[in-house]
Amino acid sequence: MxxxxxxxxxxxxxxxxxxxxxxxxxxxxxxxxxxxxxxxxxxxxxxxxxxxxxxxxxxxxxxxxxxxxxxxxxxxxxxxxxxDRNAALDLWADRSWEDIRELGFARASMQPTSPAHFLYPSPLAGFAPSVTDYVGQSFVRGRCITQAASEVMGRIRREFKYDPDATKVSTPLVEAFQNRHGVCQDFAHIMIAGLRGLGLSAAYVSGYIRTIPPAGKPRLEGGDASHAWVALWCGPDRGWLGFDPTNDIMAGDDHVVLGIGRDYADVxxxxxxxxxxxxxxxxxxxxxxxxxx
The missing domain is CATH 2.60.40.2250 (Immunoglobulin-like)
Known part of the structure; x- marks a missing residue:
């Protein structure tokens, strides 16, 4: 595309x-x-x-x-x-999340794409026990990492309300989590913080997502939005995969990447x-x- x-x-x-x-x-x-x-x-x-x-x-x-x-x-x-980004994913085809966690901590590379840079808390996606517990509900022992992450983004989509008036860039992550209201930036930070709390490498992705108007309606100029989602390191074979908790979809050909960092402050x-x-x-x-x- x-x-x-x-x-x-x-x-x-x-x-x-x-x-x-x-x-x-x-x-x-x-x-x-x-x-x-x-x-x-x-x-x-x-x-x-x-x-x-x-x-x-x-x-x-x-x-x-x-x-x-x-x-x-x-x-x-x-x-x-x-x-050209294939979003098709067999959620049962990967290793357990515990195996991926051990592989992430064992990686010696310090290249920009190394999971080492995205393992630890960052200023806008800090460690929060309540958020880790929330995300951890999907990461039961021995579960495939992609299946567990997919379930988390689905839960965020269902249980949080998209509300552009509820938060600002400066709103603390825990506040957005407790209120269950926010925007894509908040949902991405929440998922990232929870994944890192479990010892997994997660990055913040800024960019755009194509919006499709209702049938018979024209596109509105400027109607597409800046967007944010999560990149999760799923091992040396899968690499980094995009999870969009705002929409409960994998990042595919409708997503355009603008920048990647530890959190919004980097991008x-x-x-x-x-x-x-x-x-x-x-x-x-x-x-x-x-x-x-």
Whole structure:
């Protein structure tokens, strides 16, 4: 499947900002079952300086400096991405989760894809006994790791309510877990924290998922959403597999990966500092448009 992806972030400030230094992670990379055919980044006002690099985990990062006064900052990333990711999975074909746990701890590699980097708590997906107990209900002794993980994402889908007004980026994981309300970021962090609490390697994946309008209805421009899901290390044979607890599906050809990290802080689309007002409104629009063959 080939997609044209458009991601627009617009900041409107209460008074002029005289200086801004931004870290942008809004362009996908070729990896994880996808190939980026081309990608373009446009910023208004025009940056005085911009450098790009690839982070340790393989994410594309742009560092931008704007030194002219402005009340609106508009960041637009356009990409064409070819995705070929087989989501079909025999849930009974893998080793037990205890075997995978031992294999993860035994891995000596420190390459970016090594499970070693994703075994331990991170700032936004810290250790929480209540979350570990919740996830652990599906990881009974000797159970196949993919079957157990699939059951966890299904339970989160059924037992938690998607509510964009319930949490913020700063909402603690335990609070979202206790209230059973939140968004894809919260659900991914909850699943990751529980898996790590059991000694399994789990990563945070940011990206996009194609949305399909109801029959007879047109697509809404900007109606596709930024998304988040979980990558679980399932051993040296399976490698990393994507589990989407928001939708109770495996990550397949409808998912476009933007970045991978230990939690949201590693892959936040926009960060940085500015000089000027604290008052700001943020609007984000995403389009994931499949190209017909």
């Amino acid at each position: 080939i997609y044209d992806v458009r991601h627009v972030t617009t900041y409107t400030y209460g008074s002029p900002v005289t200086f801004a230094q931004c870290t942008l992670r809004v362009q996908p990379a070729t990896s994880h079952g996808q190939i980026v055919e081309w990608s373009r980044l446009s910023i208004d006002p025009q940056p005085a300086a911009m450098t790009e690099h690839v982070s340790f985990f393989g994410n594309r990062v742009a560092l931008v400096q704007i030194d002219v006064p402005h009340e609106v900052l508009r960041i637009e990333a356009r990409s064409r991405v070819a995705v 936040a689309p926009v960060g940085g500092i500015l000089q000027g007002t604290r008052e700001q409104d943020v609007a984000v629009g995403v389009d994931v448009i499949p190209l017909l063959p």
